[in-house]
Amino acid sequence: MDGLLEMIEVSKTFKTRAGEVKAVDRVSLKARRGELSVIVGASGSGKTTLLYLLGSLEKPDSGEIRVFGEDICSPDADLVAYRREHVGFVFQMFNLVPALTALENVVLPMDLAGVPVSVQRARAEELLERMNIDRRLQRARPNRMSGGEKQRVAIARALANDPEVILADEPTGNLDTATGQVVVDILARLAHRDGKCVIIVTHDESILKVADWAYRMQDGRLEGIDT
Amino acid sequence: MKRSVGNYAEAKVSSQYRMEVFEEERSMSQAERQARARTMSEEEQRAQRARFLFSEELADALASDSAVTAYDKVLTQNIELKGITNPAVQSMLAMRRQMQGREGVPQISSPSFPFEGNTDGASAADFLEGKKVLVSGSLYTYRDHLEANPVVVVEKNLAEENGLGLEDTVTAVISGKSGASSKITLTVIGIYRTEEAEEGGEGGEYTAFNPAGSTFYAPLSVVQELADVPGYVSLGSYHLDSVDSIGKIAAAFSELTGGDTRYQLDTGESSYEAIADPLNKTSRSSTIGLVGALAACALIILLAMAIVVGGRTRELGVLKAIGATDRQVVAQFAAEVVCICLVATVLAGGAAAVVGQRMGDWLMSGNTRTDDGEASQSARTGPEGFPAVMRGGGLGGEGLYLSGEGSDEEVDLHVIWRGSMFLYGMLLLLILSLLGMAVPVIWITRLRPARVLSIE
Numbered sequence: 209m210d211g212l213l214e215m216i217e218v219s220k221t222f223k224t225r226a227g228e229v230k231a232v233d234r235v236s237l238k239a240r241r242g243e244l245s246v247i248v249g250a251s252g253s254g255k256t257t258l259l260y261l262l263g264s265l266e267k268p269d270s271g272e273i274r275v276f277g278e279d280i281c282s283p284d285a286d287l288v289a290y291r292r293e294h295v296g297f298v299f300q301m302f303n304l305v306p307a308l309t310a311l312e313n314v315v316l317p318m319d320l321a322g323v324p325v326s327v328q329r330a331r332a333e334e335l336l337e338r339m340n341i342d343r344r345l346q347r348a349r350p351n352r353m354s355g356g357e358k359q360r361v362a363i364a365r366a367l368a369n370d371p372e373v374i375l376a377d378e379p380t381g382n383l384d385t386a387t388g389q390v391v392v393d394i395l396a397r398l399a400h401r402d403g404k405c406v407i408i409v410t411h412d413e414s415i416l417k418v419a420d421w422a423y424r425m426q427d428g429r430l431e432g433i434d435t
Numbered sequence: 436m437k438r439s440v441g442n443y444a445e446a447k448v449s450s451q452y453r454m455e456v457f458e459e460e461r462s463m464s465q466a467e468r469q470a471r472a473r474t475m476s477e478e479e480q481r482a483q484r485a486r487f488l489f490s491e492e493l494a495d496a497l498a499s500d501s502a503v504t505a506y507d508k509v510l511t512q513n514i515e516l517k518g519i520t521n522p523a524v525q526s527m528l529a530m531r532r533q534m535q536g537r538e539g540v541p542q543i544s545s546p547s548f549p550f551e552g553n554t555d556g557a558s559a560a561d562f563l564e565g566k567k568v569l570v571s572g573s574l575y576t577y578r579d580h581l582e583a584n585p586v587v588v589v590e591k592n593l594a595e596e597n598g599l600g601l602e603d604t605v606t607a608v609i610s611g612k613s614g615a616s617s618k619i620t621l622t623v624i625g626i627y628r629t630e631e632a633e634e635g636g637e638g639g640e641y642t643a644f645n646p647a648g649s650t651f652y653a654p655l656s657v658v659q660e661l662a663d664v665p666g667y668v669s670l671g672s673y674h675l676d677s678v679d680s681i682g683k684i685a686a687a688f689s690e691l692t693g694g695d696t697r698y699q700l701d702t703g704e705s706s707y708e709a710i711a712d713p714l715n716k717t718s719r720s721s722t723i724g725l726v727g728a729l730a731a732c733a734l735i736i737l738l739a740m741a742i743v744v745g746g747r748t749r750e751l752g753v754l755k756a757i758g759a760t761d762r763q764v765v766a767q768f769a770a771e772v773v774c775i776c777l778v779a780t781v782l783a784g785g786a787a788a789v790v791g792q793r794m795g796d797w798l799m800s801g802n803t804r805t806d807d808g809e810a811s812q813s814a815r816t817g818p819e820g821f822p823a824v825m826r827g828g829g830l831g832g833e834g835l836y837l838s839g840e841g842s843d844e845e846v847d848l849h850v851i852w853r854g855s856m857f858l859y860g861m862l863l864l865l866i867l868s869l870l871g872m873a874v875p876v877i878w879i880t881r882l883r884p885a886r887v888l889s890i891e
Contacts, residue, residue: 256889257885260885260888260889263756265756265883265884265885265888266885288755288758288759288760289758291756291757291758292757292758293758297756297757299753299888301749303749303752303753303756303888304753305750305753305754306750316754316757317757317758320754320757320758320759320760320763321758365757369758377888
């Protein structure tokens, strides 16, 4: 398997009123295509910060983050293009645009990436159908959907530009167990069947059972878990 | 407001000088005056006749100022006519003859008629302003003035009563002369109808007496010859390029006359101010209102944008997280704001169209002076930009071009709607909305998606 995403001795510190908080402390990580990595940890352990560092939403104070061997922390790195073309995000709160329909939410990243309009709609419909979102729901706004449906639409949106990396932040956090399991299965399929590099951060240790690589985050430090 | 309002000046002998001369003459008895008249040489008699006139040279010199766009010279004199009668005038004469012997009342031995001469009949103020209308024949031309053609334009009633028609002639006596060479035969080339009597002829038993109706219009050079005052005029009339040039022309006049108080320059500035003042006040009120409205508009847009952006922070964060550039995010919000502002402009335009005139009237009612002595006047202008207000200029004196009494007409403000105003409004609102977006735009560009998305 190719090394796709690699963190080397990455640290990130936040300044708060209470003082400095080391959210990520000299973390090294390697993720590959076709693998599902799961990072578990309690709230405040730094796992979301780690995910945002991988997705270039945060910049590390030190260390390197390499994608296909390129350092995305270098000053000349185009982080917006990186997020647009190589990364898909799945959030705990779904974060769908409320004014847009499910279909339009999936079209949105393609629109931002400049994908031809004629391609956008067909691909969005295909992705939503793969997520079992029927035609009626595709034209519904998020406020008319259940949590599971919203999360499936969010996954479809994350896949819109066919990224190599899927970063999921507590994807089951707002879902019941059964629905959460469906979402986890989808993410696992994306890794194992579609060859995506999927990284899930969660406090739900039950997800570890589908992980190829499991880690525990505690006080900013990352430790591997034997699965 | 049209800047042609009030862009007018008249040069004439000053009222102060006239009063001084009158006072001097009144101090003499009639016998003394008659004795002095008998001993006067011809030159002295001419100077006596021209004492309330000024030289054409002065009038021409002032006309050479670059601010003068058009000018005319006017001479008004009473000229004795042979064989012409006016029943109304005759009744006046009879009444005056009854008063003979009383102190200060001169004996009138023969009928004289007011003559007005200028360089071109078509530019005579009465015809220009429609007080007199030519009903047959033609008016004299500038060529008639240059060639001193003895032609005259006569009032219709007077012509009918004296059996005068076109091409008929009347005999006029040159002032101060006698003998065979003292008469000039004038040919009638035009007949006019009086539309508006001069104010001096109205009221009381003089209703039938209409001085304007008996006025003869002739080329300036002919009237000068008849009055035996060659090279003299009673009025220099100047139209300027703008009311703003009045100060310049006044300075030029003062320089030409050497500050001699014998001469005065009446201007349309006071008329302009009488008209312009309420309009300027309304304009200022409107401008202040506009600035206030725009400031309020900018503040509302700013606050609205802050609320909109603040309420959509998560959406902005998501957009950035999924690969939207700052420019794309700003463009999306700008498009939304512009759409809202365009709709607001159309609605505001409709509302303004409904209340605009009422608003204008309300502002005018608050700004129009109604106190005595400050006659408000119509702001409308006459044909070719000649201000109708000249009729009511209230400048006094005998000038025919600026005469009459102050009127009580109200200032009319007509709110005019033009397509360009809506375009300017839209443009202004567009700029304002973009300015109002400035702070939210800065906020958007500095927004860190990770921070927003961390707030679950």
